[in-house]
Structures are given as C-alpha cells and as structure tokens.
Amino acid sequence: MRNIRxxxxxxxxxxxxxLLILNSAKTxxxxxxxxxLSMRKVAVGAQISVGNLQxxxxxxxxxxxxxxxxxxxxxxxxFERLRLGANNDPELHLRSIINFIVLDLGNPTTTTxxxxxxxxxxxxxxxxxxxxxxxxxxxxxxEDCIKQLNPALSVEQVQKVALFISSSMEGMxxxxxxxxxxxxxxxxxANIATMSFLAMARNITSEDIEKEIQTGSSHN
Amino acid sequence: MRNIRxxxxxxxxxxxxxLLILNSAKTxxxxxxxxxLSMRKVAVGAQISVGNLQxxxxxxxxxxxxxxxxxxxxxxxxFERLRLGANNDPELHLRSIINFIVLDLGNPTTTTxxxxxxxxxxxxxxxxxxxxxxxxxxxxxxEDCIKQLNPALSVEQVQKVALFISSSMEGMxxxxxxxxxxxxxxxxxANIATMSFLAMARNITSEDIEKEIQTGSSHN
DNA sequence: CGCTAAATAGTACGTGTGTACTAAATTAGT
DNA sequence: ACTAATTTAGTACACACGTACTATTTAGCG
Numbered sequence: 001m002r003n004i005r006x007x008x009x010x011x012x013x014x015x016x017x018x019l020l021i022l023n024s025a026k027t028x029x030x031x032x033x034x035x036x037l038s039m040r041k042v043a044v045g046a047q048i049s050v051g052n053l054q055x056x057x058x059x060x061x062x063x064x065x066x067x068x069x070x071x072x073x074x075x076x077x078x079f080e081r082l083r084l085g086a087n088n089d090p091e092l093h094l095r096s097i098i099n100f101i102v103l104d105l106g107n108p109t110t111t112t113x114x115x116x117x118x119x120x121x122x123x124x125x126x127x128x129x130x131x132x133x134x135x136x137x138x139x140x141x142x143e144d145c146i147k148q149l150n151p152a153l154s155v156e157q158v159q160k161v162a163l164f165i166s167s168s169m170e171g172m173x174x175x176x177x178x179x180x181x182x183x184x185x186x187x188x189x190a191n192i193a194t195m196s197f198l199a200m201a202r203n204i205t206s207e208d209i210e211k212e213i214q215t216g217s218s219h220n
Numbered sequence: 221m222r223n224i225r226x227x228x229x230x231x232x233x234x235x236x237x238x239l240l241i242l243n244s245a246k247t248x249x250x251x252x253x254x255x256x257l258s259m260r261k262v263a264v265g266a267q268i269s270v271g272n273l274q275x276x277x278x279x280x281x282x283x284x285x286x287x288x289x290x291x292x293x294x295x296x297x298x299f300e301r302l303r304l305g306a307n308n309d310p311e312l313h314l315r316s317i318i319n320f321i322v323l324d325l326g327n328p329t330t331t332t333x334x335x336x337x338x339x340x341x342x343x344x345x346x347x348x349x350x351x352x353x354x355x356x357x358x359x360x361x362x363e364d365c366i367k368q369l370n371p372a373l374s375v376e377q378v379q380k381v382a383l384f385i386s387s388s389m390e391g392m393x394x395x396x397x398x399x400x401x402x403x404x405x406x407x408x409x410a411n412i413a414t415m416s417f418l419a420m421a422r423n424i425t426s427e428d429i430e431k432e433i434q435t436g437s438s439h440n
Numbered sequence: 441c442g443c444t445a446a447a448t449a450g451t452a453c454g455t456g457t458g459t460a461c462t463a464a465a466t467t468a469g470t
Numbered sequence: 471a472c473t474a475a476t477t478t479a480g481t482a483c484a485c486a487c488g489t490a491c492t493a494t495t496t497a498g499c500g
Contacts, residue, residue, distance in 0.1 A: 013446085013447070013496085013497075014446075014447070017447080017448090031343075032343060033254075033339060033340070033342065033343040034253075034255050034339070035254050035255035036343075038486075038487060038488085039487075039488065039489080040486075040487075040488090048447095048448070048449085049448060049449045049450070050449085050450085050488095050489090051448065051449055051450065051451090051491090051492095052447070052448045052449065054488090054489070054490085055446090055447065055448070056447095058489080058490095059488080059489075060487095060488065060489090111342070112342045115335065115338040115339040115341075115342060116339050116342075118335040118338070118339070118393075118394045119253060119254070119335040119336050119338070119339040120253070121335075121394065122253065122331070122332045122335060122336075123251075123252060123253040123256075123332075131394070132401060135395070160402075160405055160408055160409065160412060161412060163395060163396075163402060163405075163409070164392075164409055164412045164413065164416070166395075167388075167391040167392045167394065167395045167396075168387075168388035168391050168392070169391065170391040170394065171387040171388050171389065171390040171391020171392070171393075172384075172387045172388070172391070173338075173391075174338045174341070174351070174387065174390065175355070175383060175386075175387045176387075181352060182380075182383060185380055185383075187432065188380055188429050188430065189380065189383070189384055191428060191429050191430070191431060192380060192381060192384045192420070192424065192428070192429055193384065195420065195424055195428040195429075196384070196416060196417075196420040196424070197416075199419060199420065199423065200412070200415065200416040200419065200420070203419065204412065204415055204416070208411060208412070208415040209408050209411050209412055209415075210408065210411070211411060212407065233466090233467075233476085233477070234476075234477070237477080237478090258456075258457065258458085259457080259458065259459080260456075260457075260458090268478075268479085269478065269479045269480070270458095270459090270479085270480085271461090271462095271478065271479055271480065271481090272477070272478045272479065274458090274459070274460085275476090275477065275478075276477095278459080278460095279458075279459075280457095280458065280459090
C-alpha cells in the first residue's frame with residue numbers, strides 16, 4: 001500500500017519549491033543527460049532534502065512527467081505568442097515561423113533538451129504521447145499557411161507537407177544547435193529552409209507526393 | 221594500478237564473443253535506451269559472465285565506444301555500397317541517396333539508435349566526434365550532386381545546402397520511423413523530400429543563402 | 441496564543457551498478 | 471603431450487540508486 005502524500009504545491013512556498021525542483025532537474029537533464037538524472041542530484045541542485053523532493057514527487061517517474069510538461073510548456077508559450085502576432089499573409093507567416101523555430105535551435109536548452117526527449121520517446125510512453133501533441137500543435141499554423149499557398153492539395157497532403165517542414169527543421173538541431181559545428185551558419189540554414197519550404201509549398205503537386213517508387217532497400 | 225588485460229579478440233573464439241557482446245549491447249540500447257544499459261544486462265544478453273565481458277571491455281566506456289563504432293560501421297557499409305552503384309547523372313544519384321536514407325529511417329534499429337546517439341553526443345565527446353565524421357561522409361556524395369546541379373554556388377554554399385538536406389532527412393526519424401505515427405507515410409515523405417531538395421538544389425542562389433534577416437528571437 | 445496542515449529533514453533498506461581480483465577452464469603451438 | 475596464452479566464470483566491494491518511513495520544523499488561521 002503506497003503512502004499517499006499531497007505536495008500539490010498549494011501555498012506559495014510549495015510552488016517555489018516545485019520551481020526549484022524543476023529547474024534543478026532540467027539543468028541536470030541538459031548538462032548530463034537522462035542517464036545521469038537521479039533524485040539525489042535533483043535534491044542537491046534544488047538545495048532541498050531527498051525527503052522533501054519525495055514529498056512533491058513520490059517517484060522519479062512523477063518528476064520526469066512534470067519536468068517534460070514544464071519544459072515543453074515554456075516552448076509552447078513562446079510559440080503561441082508568435083502565433084498571436086501572426087500576419088495574414090501566408091508567406092510572411094510561414095517565414096516568421098521558420099525563422100523562429102530554426103533560430104530557437106541555437107538556444108542551449110533547446111539544443112540538448114529535444115534530443116533527450118526524442119530518445120526518451122522511444123522507450124517512454126508518456127514522452128511519446130507528449131511529443132505527438134507538441135508537434136501536432138506546431139503543425140497547425142504550418143498547415144494553415146500551406147493550405148493558402150497551395151489550395152490544390154488535399155487535407156492529408158497538406159498535413160504531410162507540414163510534417164515534412166516541421167521534421168526537417170527539427171533535424172537541424174544536432175548540427176546547427178548551440179555548441180555544434182555549424183552553429184555559425186544557423187542564419188544561412190534558416191535562409192535555405194525558408195527558400196526551400198516556400199517554393200516547395202507553392203509548387204508541389206499531388207502527383208509529386210503520391211507516386212510510387214521501387215525501393216530496393218531492406219527493412220530489418 | 222589497473223589490471224591490464226588483452227581481450228583484443230585475436231582468435232576466432234574471441235571475435236565471436238565480441239560479436240555476441242556487441243549485439244547484446246545494441247539490442248539493449250535500442251530496446252531500453254542508454255540509461256538502462258548495464259554491464260550485467262549486456263553479459264546476460266550475450267550469455268557470458270560479467271568477468272568475461274570485462275576481459276574484452278574493462279570499462280563500460282570501452283564497450284560504448286566500440287558499440288558506437290560497430291553500429292555506425294554497419295550503416296556506412298550499406299551507404300558505401302549505394303555509392304559504388306551510383307549513377308553519373310546528379311539528379312538520379314541524388315534521388316537514390318534520398319530514397320535510401322529516408323527509407324532506412326523505417327528500419328527499427330535506425331529509428332531508435334540514432335536519437336540515442338544524438339542525445340549521447342550532447343554529453344559524450346566521443347559520440348560527438350563520431351557523429352561529425354559520419355555525417356561528413358554522408359554529405360560528400362550530396363555535395364557532389366549539388367555542385368553539378370548548381371555550379372554557381374560556392375564551395376561553402378554547397379556544403380550548407382548538403383547539410384540542410386542531410387539534417388532535414390535525419391529530422392524525419394522521430395516521425396516516420398519504425399513504430400511512429402506517420403510511418404505509413406514514409407514513401408510520401410521521401411517523395412516530398414526528393415521533389416523539394418531537387419528543386420531547391422537547382423534553383424537556390426547565393427543571395428537566397430546569404431541575406432541577413434532581423435531575428436527578434438531571444439537566445440538564452 | 442494554540443492548533444492543524446503543509447513543508448522539510450533525516451534515516452534506513454534493498455537493489456543495481458562499475459569494476460577489481462582470483463581461479464578455473466579451454467585453446468593453440470611445439 | 472606439455473606448456474603457455476587465451477578465454478571464461480565467480481566473488482567481492484564500495485557506492486549510487488529509488489523509495490519507504492518517521493520525526494521535526496514552519497506556516498496559516500481561529
């Protein structure tokens with residue numbers, strides 16, 4: 001029978017402690033990776049005792065869940081803010097989204113946090129579900145722009161084009177992110193992305209997307 | 221004073237054991253992630269004792285190093301084979317590379333191994349160096365094609381376009397890989413990528429790449 | 441004030457970890 | 471067939487881990 005604890009952080013003191021905990025956990029995740037993330041280290045980083053940490057997060061999994069939620073919320077808040085200031089013109093809107101996301105990759109937190117999340121999602125159901133939700137939300141404004149730029153595409157095709165654009169930008173993380181070899185070229189990469197995505201979104205046809213090709217590759 | 225052991229796997233028996241070890245380690249890395257990878261689990265998976273495992277890999281880091289080398293060699297071997305059967309026509313060559321890489325993402329091993337590698341590279345110097353080398357080699361044939369498709373670009377610009385194409389494809393891993401939500405659309409994603417990259421490689425200009433844009437985003 | 445609940449610290453237990461070490465078994469060469 | 475090198479198994483240790491549990495301190499409220 002599990003010992004039930006509250007620790008919902010109702011008082012201001014509690015909320016502050018939770019922030020200390022989440023920041024400590026995030027720092028460790030980013031600086032040392034998930035394999036080095038432990039309850040004891042988090043407690044030390046938050047300058048509280050292990051017992052107190054357990055008061056708020058009875059299990060490590062509870063902490064991880066909240067850590068992922070919290071970290072992703074920070075990104076989504078910024079992203080939503082960008083959306084509110086959006087232009088009606090689909091080209092300008094798309095340009096601003098691309099610029100925002102690609103340049104955000106240079107943020108040290110983003111550079112290391114997201115690869116950890118992707119790796120986690122391969123083995124943790126919650127991380128996997130969270131990823132789906134986050135990127136689905138990122139794709140919404142992309143789909144809006146694409147639909148306007150290329151009305152001939154079906155809904156499913158618009159979704160796939162948006163998925164391509166979104167995943168394409170994520171892939172740059174490991175190369176142009178903070179501390180990475182090509183970090184100096186991040187603006188030029190954003191330029192290439194913008195030019196490439198805009199032209200593609202405008203010119204791609206249903207036939208381009210749907211045609212079947214012989215593979216010749218072996219799936220193990 | 222460290223106990224010095226050989227375990228270089230000189231005899232056939234030794235080489236077989238090393239393969240058992242590497243396969244076991246790889247399976248655990250892929251199925252459970254790096255945080256769950258332990259010497260004991262590897263030994264059990266390889267059906268040998270911990271002592272024997274230590275004979276070949278005195279430290280866990282030694283094992284990780286060899287595991288990364290071995291896993292990446294498997295991919296590079298396939299990639300080199302593709303290169304040898306390459307067409308002279310830059311468009312066809314580029315098409316075949318894109319199709320190979322994107323469809324390879326559907327391979328369960330690739331889907332989970334690479335995100336682990338990317339996360340590792342953020343905290344492990346060896347993984348980081350290895351990644352640089354691998355992707356540099358992948359970019360070489362891409363650069364060849366781009367140079368032919370668009371001779372007006374400078375060497376640096378060709379490199380950046382190749383980097384964009386390569387990283388763009390890697391980004392699809394988390395979305396169209398094995399077991400992922402969009403896995404069914406992997407061929408269509410390959411089509412979009414092919415169409416998009418080819419048009420971009422042909423039409424992009426130096427000005428597109430180099431122009432400066434106001435950012436307005438904050439880098440923490 | 442006093443009292444109740446929230447918050448914090450401290451301790452302890454069982455388990456898993458990396459790795460050092462020793463000894464037995466197997467293999468290969470002369 | 472003997473011998474030396476290689477390979478294998480087994481044991482042990484110190485430490486870090488997640489977590490359960492208890493006791494103490496602090497804060498809010500009548």
